[in-house]
Structure formats: structure tokens, C-alpha cells
Amino acid sequence: MSYPTPDSRLAETLLSHSCALQPGENIMIQLVGLNGIGLVRALVEQVRALGANPFVRIEDTEINRSLLETGDEAFWKLQAAADQLPLMKLMDAFVGIRASENIYENSRVSPAQNKAYGEHFLKPVHFEERVNNTKWVILRYPSPAFAMNAKMPTREFAEFYYRACLLDYAKLREAMLPLEARLRKTNEIWLKGEGTDIRFSVKGQNWIPCFGERNIPDGELFSAPILDSVNGEITYAPSVYQGKPFEFVKLRVKDGLVTDFDSSDNDALQSILDTDPGARRFGEFSFGTNPVIEKPMYDILFDEKIYGSNHLTLGQDYEIASNGNDSSVHWDLVCIGADVYLDGELIRKGRLFVTEDLMGLNPEVFLGSAD
Known part of the structure; x- marks a missing residue:
């Protein structure tokens, strides 16, 4: 007999409760940070078993930082118009997994660079389109770095994480x-x-x-x-x-x-x-x-x-x-x-x-x- 893992239980909650995903619907699964790939696998398996269509984006936090540090208004307008906004308009649901292991990765990004990204990418793609027109859910994923921020042992933090996430x-x-x-x-x-x-x-x-x-x-x-x-x-x-x-x-x-x-x-x-x-x-x-x-x-x-x-x-x-x-x-x-x-x-x-x-x-x- 196989028993459900914490990630498979979490994936089921995300798809059935948070997104109420239906057969034939499109769902974007975004992983920011390379930690958390096991949850992405569980999500993809369950999405396909349901008869829905996963669109997977896996993003490295250091690459994202480089783009933030070099991106200007024109760059982010192009990224939104040519790639993310048209794709987001096709989505019925969205799961965003934030799995960075360094919460200070973007601490050197300038105010002007953050403003360009916020106004010309984040706002049109996420605040205006994703938030208002999809069934969306955002979550973090546990890691030793995350446990350190919480001032808890890694194993104890993981237990706390799933208790908090899988509340009744x-x-x-x-x-x-x-x-x-x-x-x-x-x-x-x-x-x-x-x-x-x-x-x-x-x-x-x-x-x-x-x-x-x-x-x-x-x-x-x-x-x-x-x-x-x-x-x-x-x-x-x-x-x-x-x-x-x-x-x-x-x-x-x-x-x-x-x-x-x-x-x-x-x-x-x-x-x-x-x-x-x-x-x-x-x-x-x-x-x-x-x-x-x-x-x-x-x-x-x-x-x-x-x-x-x-x-x-x-x-x-x-x-x-x-x-x-x-x-x-x-x-x-x-x-x-x-x-x-x-x-x-x-x-x-x-x-x-x-x-x-x-x-x-x-x-x-x-x-x-x-x-």
C-alpha cells in the first residue's frame, strides 16, 4: 500500500480546494527557485490525471535577479506583451510556488529597476490579469533557509509548515x-x-x-x-x-x-x-x-x-x-x-x-x- 506524501496532499489541496480545477482547464504552475520541484511533479501528475492542461514555468532566482538589475521599462513591456500577458490570458488557474532559499536575493536591485518591473510587468500580468481573471493561489516551499528565518530546526519547521498549510x-x-x-x-x-x-x-x-x-x-x-x-x-x-x-x-x-x-x-x-x-x-x-x-x-x-x-x-x-x-x-x-x-x-x-x-x-x- 502506498501512502500520500506531504507534497501530494498539498498538491491535492491546491488543485481541488484552492483552484477548484476542472477537466479541460488550463493552469500555469510557476516555480520560482529550484527548491520545490517535488511539489511541481505532484501537481503535474494530478493535473493530467484530472484531464486538465499544465503550463510549467521554472525560474532560477539568480537569473531573475539579473533580469531585474538590467531590465528597464522597454524590456519589461516587451516581456509582458510578447510572452507572459498573452499566456496568462489563456489560463483558468495559477499556482505560484515561491521556493527561493535567499530572501535577500534582490536586495541590491535599485528603486528605479523595481519600479520598471512593477509598473510594466508585475502590474499588468499579475495584479490586473492573474488576480482578477484566474483561480490563483500562492505559497512558499519549506527549506533549511526558510527554517533559519523562522529560527527553527529544519525538521521541526517542515512539520510546522505542513500543519499551517493543511489546516482544516x-x-x-x-x-x-x-x-x-x-x-x-x-x-x-x-x-x-x-x-x-x-x-x-x-x-x-x-x-x-x-x-x-x-x-x-x-x-x-x-x-x-x-x-x-x-x-x-x-x-x-x-x-x-x-x-x-x-x-x-x-x-x-x-x-x-x-x-x-x-x-x-x-x-x-x-x-x-x-x-x-x-x-x-x-x-x-x-x-x-x-x-x-x-x-x-x-x-x-x-x-x-x-x-x-x-x-x-x-x-x-x-x-x-x-x-x-x-x-x-x-x-x-x-x-x-x-x-x-x-x-x-x-x-x-x-x-x-x-x-x-x-x-x-x-x-x-x-x-x-x-x-
């Missing part, structure tokens, strides 16, 4: 429903914590519960603040953006616009904020609710799902929960452990929900009552 998402969805119902009736959100005191309106905004359909691991509930309503200050946990590490970021905001800031790398932060007008405004707000993920590990696909966290995102909004912000930046910065008030009512004290209807999202309840 149907159960998580049920636990999220009361929070979603509250948020749909909320006018104002207030976050109050150490270094954070910020308010904004979400009146009339759409809310999207995420339970393994677009990210793996998952566990977020997102919308977008009313564009000019954000006021106050917010302090974020460690983050990496465009290959550049930030040990902390603190923003001061007036009428939706970042007016002042501090961080562990103010020159790099200044460059990101100056990318375009939308980079100083916010395009997303979210609750992190994955009960397995406890602390930052310099990887936003995990960090934005940390239980007891929120992210208030600089830059581009999502069409499905729009507030009108337009930018080539989308930086999911995470604030952990702030008290959360909805229209003046405290619903989360630190990292734990305190109202009876929301306690099912607390780790000791969710994991303690697992089947």
Missing part, C-alpha cells in the same frame, strides 16, 4: 463567519497598542474571508479602508520587501496619506513610498487568524496570517474589495497584538478575541476542539 479550512471558515458578519456592519475600526493608535472607516466596504483559496497557508479576512479616512500612527513587525529587510516600520498618517515615518532603513523606505502617489496610501486591511502561526519569520505569506495580527497594506488595492487606490506597490505590513475596537466595542484584547461569538478563532479553542 472548512472549520476555519465557520469560525470566521461571526467576525465577517460584524465587520460588514462596522463603520470605524480602531487599533490601539504599543506604538499604534490608528483609526479608519470601512463603512460599506466588502469583506473577503480567505480559507485556502488564494494563499496557502491561509487565514485572513480582508477589505480596504476608505481611502482618506486613515488617521494616526501604526508600528509594524519585521518585514522584507523587494529583498530589503526592515526590523521595524512606523508610519504616521493623516487623512489617508503617510506624512512621516521611521524604520530600520529609512532610505529604502523613502524610496518605496516615493514609487508613485498610491504608495503613500493604503489598499488593504486584514485580520490574521491562522491558529498555527505564532510569530514573524520574514515571509509575508506566513506573517500576514499570524493569529492576533492585522495588516494595513501600503499601495494597490484588490478589485474585489476596492477603495480606489492605484499603485505598483503592494506591501503587506503586519501589526501584531493591538487591541481592536469596532465602532467603539473591544473585540480583541491583544492577540485574543474577547467576545463570545469570536472566541472560536482563538488558538486554544480552535486547535483544542479539533476533530
Whole structure:
């Protein structure tokens, strides 16, 4: 008797749950980094067994870095128009596996080079076409380097990785429903914590519960603040953006616009904020609710799902929960452990929900009552 491997189980979740792939559909499987080839093999086998059509792209991170360092506006326009955009338009689904073993690979890419890539390739191919017109899912793949960022032994990290990724998402969805119902009736959100005191309106905004359909691991509930309503200050946990590490970021905001800031790398932060007008405004707000993920590990696909966290995102909004912000930046910065008030009512004290209807999202309840 053969037993399913972790990769085959993960592939099944990605195809059946995240992408709901159907016979005859086209799916792009993109592997960035040469680690993770076993998952690609499992995906291709299952896609073909289903009668669907895989289109496989395997990209080396050092080659990608070289292209970023030498690419200009004309180069990225050509790459999008001649290759990736026409192909993406043929896709019904997309699985993006991020398997780089060096999160700082692109740390020397200049702001101008990042801007050219973001505006003329990433935005048209991914933000506009893939995000809005395919059933897509993005995930990382475990490695010793990834374990090192998480400050965990390699084997222990792999076990943690699959527990976080293969969470009972149907159960998580049920636990999220009361929070979603509250948020749909909320006018104002207030976050109050150490270094954070910020308010904004979400009146009339759409809310999207995420339970393994677009990210793996998952566990977020997102919308977008009313564009000019954000006021106050917010302090974020460690983050990496465009290959550049930030040990902390603190923003001061007036009428939706970042007016002042501090961080562990103010020159790099200044460059990101100056990318375009939308980079100083916010395009997303979210609750992190994955009960397995406890602390930052310099990887936003995990960090934005940390239980007891929120992210208030600089830059581009999502069409499905729009507030009108337009930018080539989308930086999911995470604030952990702030008290959360909805229209003046405290619903989360630190990292734990305190109202009876929301306690099912607390780790000791969710994991303690697992089947």
C-alpha cells in the first residue's frame, strides 16, 4: 500500500480546494527557485490525471535577479506583451510556488529597476490579469533557509509548515463567519497598542474571508479602508520587501496619506513610498487568524496570517474589495497584538478575541476542539 506524501496532499489541496480545477482547464504552475520541484511533479501528475492542461514555468532566482538589475521599462513591456500577458490570458488557474532559499536575493536591485518591473510587468500580468481573471493561489516551499528565518530546526519547521498549510479550512471558515458578519456592519475600526493608535472607516466596504483559496497557508479576512479616512500612527513587525529587510516600520498618517515615518532603513523606505502617489496610501486591511502561526519569520505569506495580527497594506488595492487606490506597490505590513475596537466595542484584547461569538478563532479553542 502506498501512502500520500506531504507534497501530494498539498498538491491535492491546491488543485481541488484552492483552484477548484476542472477537466479541460488550463493552469500555469510557476516555480520560482529550484527548491520545490517535488511539489511541481505532484501537481503535474494530478493535473493530467484530472484531464486538465499544465503550463510549467521554472525560474532560477539568480537569473531573475539579473533580469531585474538590467531590465528597464522597454524590456519589461516587451516581456509582458510578447510572452507572459498573452499566456496568462489563456489560463483558468495559477499556482505560484515561491521556493527561493535567499530572501535577500534582490536586495541590491535599485528603486528605479523595481519600479520598471512593477509598473510594466508585475502590474499588468499579475495584479490586473492573474488576480482578477484566474483561480490563483500562492505559497512558499519549506527549506533549511526558510527554517533559519523562522529560527527553527529544519525538521521541526517542515512539520510546522505542513500543519499551517493543511489546516482544516472548512472549520476555519465557520469560525470566521461571526467576525465577517460584524465587520460588514462596522463603520470605524480602531487599533490601539504599543506604538499604534490608528483609526479608519470601512463603512460599506466588502469583506473577503480567505480559507485556502488564494494563499496557502491561509487565514485572513480582508477589505480596504476608505481611502482618506486613515488617521494616526501604526508600528509594524519585521518585514522584507523587494529583498530589503526592515526590523521595524512606523508610519504616521493623516487623512489617508503617510506624512512621516521611521524604520530600520529609512532610505529604502523613502524610496518605496516615493514609487508613485498610491504608495503613500493604503489598499488593504486584514485580520490574521491562522491558529498555527505564532510569530514573524520574514515571509509575508506566513506573517500576514499570524493569529492576533492585522495588516494595513501600503499601495494597490484588490478589485474585489476596492477603495480606489492605484499603485505598483503592494506591501503587506503586519501589526501584531493591538487591541481592536469596532465602532467603539473591544473585540480583541491583544492577540485574543474577547467576545463570545469570536472566541472560536482563538488558538486554544480552535486547535483544542479539533476533530
